Amino acid sequence: MAPAPHDFRELRLDGVCRAFGHVNALHDVTLSVGRGEFVALVGPSGCGKSTALNCIAGLLQLSAGAIWLDDRRLDDVGPEDRGFGMVFQNYALFPHMTVRRNIGFGLAAQHRPKAEIARRVDEALALVRLAGHAEKLPGQLSGGQQQRVAIARAVVMEPPLVLMDEPLSNLDAKLRLEMRAEIRRIHSMLGCSTIYVTHDQEEALSLADRIVVLIDGRTRQIGTPEELYTAPANADVAEFMGYRNLVASDAEPAGDGVMVTVGGGRLPGTPMRPLGGRVVVAIRPDDLRPVLDGPIVATVEIAEYHGRDFYAVARAEDGTDLYFRSERRIAAGDTLRLGAPPARVLVYPA
Amino acid sequence: MNGEKPRLRWRLREAGLDGVTLLVLPGVLFVLALFIYPFLYGLGLSFHPAKGDWLANYRRFFSDPFLWRTIPTTLLIAAPVTVLNVVLSVPVALRVRRMRRQRLLTTILVIPITLGTVMVAEGLLTYLGPRGWLNRTLILFGIASGPVHLVHNYWGVMLSLLISGFPFTFLLTLSYVTGIDPSLEQAGAMLGARARQRFRHILLPLLAPGLAITLALAFVQAFTVFPSAILVGDPAGATRVISIAAYQAAYEQFDYSLASAIAMLMAGVQVVIIVALLGARSLLFRGPASSGKG
Numbered sequence: 001m002a003p004a005p006h007d008f009r010e011l012r013l014d015g016v017c018r019a020f021g022h023v024n025a026l027h028d029v030t031l032s033v034g035r036g037e038f039v040a041l042v043g044p045s046g047c048g049k050s051t052a053l054n055c056i057a058g059l060l061q062l063s064a065g066a067i068w069l070d071d072r073r074l075d076d077v078g079p080e081d082r083g084f085g086m087v088f089q090n091y092a093l094f095p096h097m098t099v100r101r102n103i104g105f106g107l108a109a110q111h112r113p114k115a116e117i118a119r120r121v122d123e124a125l126a127l128v129r130l131a132g133h134a135e136k137l138p139g140q141l142s143g144g145q146q147q148r149v150a151i152a153r154a155v156v157m158e159p160p161l162v163l164m165d166e167p168l169s170n171l172d173a174k175l176r177l178e179m180r181a182e183i184r185r186i187h188s189m190l191g192c193s194t195i196y197v198t199h200d201q202e203e204a205l206s207l208a209d210r211i212v213v214l215i216d217g218r219t220r221q222i223g224t225p226e227e228l229y230t231a232p233a234n235a236d237v238a239e240f241m242g243y244r245n246l247v248a249s250d251a252e253p254a255g256d257g258v259m260v261t262v263g264g265g266r267l268p269g270t271p272m273r274p275l276g277g278r279v280v281v282a283i284r285p286d287d288l289r290p291v292l293d294g295p296i297v298a299t300v301e302i303a304e305y306h307g308r309d310f311y312a313v314a315r316a317e318d319g320t321d322l323y324f325r326s327e328r329r330i331a332a333g334d335t336l337r338l339g340a341p342p343a344r345v346l347v348y349p350a
Numbered sequence: 351m352n353g354e355k356p357r358l359r360w361r362l363r364e365a366g367l368d369g370v371t372l373l374v375l376p377g378v379l380f381v382l383a384l385f386i387y388p389f390l391y392g393l394g395l396s397f398h399p400a401k402g403d404w405l406a407n408y409r410r411f412f413s414d415p416f417l418w419r420t421i422p423t424t425l426l427i428a429a430p431v432t433v434l435n436v437v438l439s440v441p442v443a444l445r446v447r448r449m450r451r452q453r454l455l456t457t458i459l460v461i462p463i464t465l466g467t468v469m470v471a472e473g474l475l476t477y478l479g480p481r482g483w484l485n486r487t488l489i490l491f492g493i494a495s496g497p498v499h500l501v502h503n504y505w506g507v508m509l510s511l512l513i514s515g516f517p518f519t520f521l522l523t524l525s526y527v528t529g530i531d532p533s534l535e536q537a538g539a540m541l542g543a544r545a546r547q548r549f550r551h552i553l554l555p556l557l558a559p560g561l562a563i564t565l566a567l568a569f570v571q572a573f574t575v576f577p578s579a580i581l582v583g584d585p586a587g588a589t590r591v592i593s594i595a596a597y598q599a600a601y602e603q604f605d606y607s608l609a610s611a612i613a614m615l616m617a618g619v620q621v622v623i624i625v626a627l628l629g630a631r632s633l634l635f636r637g638p639a640s641s642g643k644g
Binding site: 083084094095097 | 531537556
């Protein structure tokens with residue numbers, strides 16, 4: 001298929017707010033999405049990410065703020081006229097129409113010539129590798145195939161921007177990995193921009209060029225997957241990004257870094273923001289490892305075998321539960337010493 | 351384990367029969383005693399006329415215009431009012447579905463059901479009669495020169511059936527409308543379809559099978575109209591419906607055999623219409639009105 005014809009430079013959300021009754025689902029969200037970019041909106045459930053997507057789609061009105069596509073104001077334009085593609089969480093395929101009619105629906109609504117509709121639907125079917133299924137009803141397809149139809153239906157219109165609302169959450173683990181690669185492939189083939197909502201940080205890391213973390217309706221961090229993975233801006237983002245060990249501590253300056261106390265052991269850490277007094281220490285389970293001279297002494301409570309290594313929970317001397325990984329065989333009841341490289345012990349103000 | 355057949359009780363349970371199944375017995379007895387038996391009795395009775403051979407009642411019905419014309423008369427009332435009720439229900443249900451105070455509005459719309467036909471007829475006579483407030487207002491403002499006749503004729507029965515039938519069709523339609531996944535319409539909107547296109551190509555096809563059922567049930571209700579045809583209609587002329595003919599045969603001429611024959615013909619007409627509606631329905635898509643798995 002030809003690249004999206006409606007060229008644009010950027011989609012801009014400017015102080016977007018959305019309230020439901022007295023509850024602020026979105027609070028002052030400002031964001032810009034460039035041409036061809038793949039942006040993931042992530043956050044724990046109820047953080048407002050789907051609300052944000054629906055606001056961009058035009059399915060929800062804004063309470064305040066504005067949405068711009070270059071210099072065209074979009075927020076008082078209906079969803080019919082925004083020209084964005086959308087893939088719904090439940091696919092929202094029209095159950096009474098064949099795959100062909102589902103995909104051709106938008107083109108037919110624009111009264112395009114029959115021959116053009118047929119040609120473009122065929123191209124879209126080929127793109128999502130469903131060429132042999134054109135005359136089936138959605139109910140006759142598997143979940144993964146329905147998902148492909150939903151994507152084909154959204155991209156056949158050649159939209160400048162495709163919105164995806166947790167499109168993989170209804171698929172099983174294996175299919176999810178397959179479809180993830182598929183979505184990335186289609187995105188780079190078409191050259192459209194994609195805004196992708198997910199609660200799965202791994203999905204966001206693997207797909208996106210840029211990740212927006214929403215927590216309680218506020219933007220907490222915008223950055224590349226690498227930035228978010230290695231240097232979350234605050235403890236809430238760190239928690240969402242898989243820093244399972246979040247421990248309250250005191251901090252003392254020590255050289256370039258600080259000394260903190262985790263599970264009764266003293267270890268050096270990296271201050272992420274200016275600190276004073278109380279802090280929160282964030283460590284990924286992958287960075288906390290059993291080491292011979294580790295400062296933390298802990299007793300293993302649960303050890304799960306994960307093939308390449310063990311994922312374990314241990315109780316430190318002061319009663320803190322710590323999550324870590326071990327390549328060496330461990331079992332519940334073992335007492336061992338844990339440590340983490342100072343660069344991977346992130347310290348945030350409490 | 352061994353090659354023995356499973357016990358009878360288990361086999362019955364596999365087939366969906368167990369102790370709980372017995373609970374349908376009272377219902378079955380009820381239907382047999384109060385529906386099947388009277389129906390068969392009436393059917394038999396209709397073939398034993400007071401005089402003449404076994405088909406004499408039916409021959410008489412179709413040769414006497416005063417009798418056979420009740421069928422077109424009833425259809426002329428029942429068919430339009432049924433269609434009108436369903437056609438009105440759809441937009442109202444689509445609107446109500448999105449309302450927050452849905453329950454309040456539903457309650458208000460359902461009140462006519464609890465009123466009963468006689469009460470509705472009373473109200474119509476009072477408000478729409480020659481000296482009712484509607485006519486007084488019309489005359490006062492010079493909109494009409496004399497009273498507009500809205501009761502004791504065809505329109506009185508129409509209005510009465512509209513009021514008492516609408517809540518029923520509305521509630522049924524509302525349940526069908528709420529069964530349609532709202533994301534389907536949103537998907538239509540995202541693909542650029544206007545409200546009219548979304549209704550025509552997404553909502554209506556998914557709603558159609560339910561509307562066929564609603565039409566069938568509402569039609570049966572309207573076709574058996576009796577009290578309002580007498581109270582607010584013109585029971586000797588324009589609203590001499592088939593149930594009036596059956597009533598007169600049974601309780602004015604005491605010809606139960608003829609009355610039974612008329613009741614059978616009434617049932618026959620209804621069956622023909624319902625079979626036609628459900629036949630049309632079977633041509634439609636009848637899968638779930640949602641999408642995706644789980």
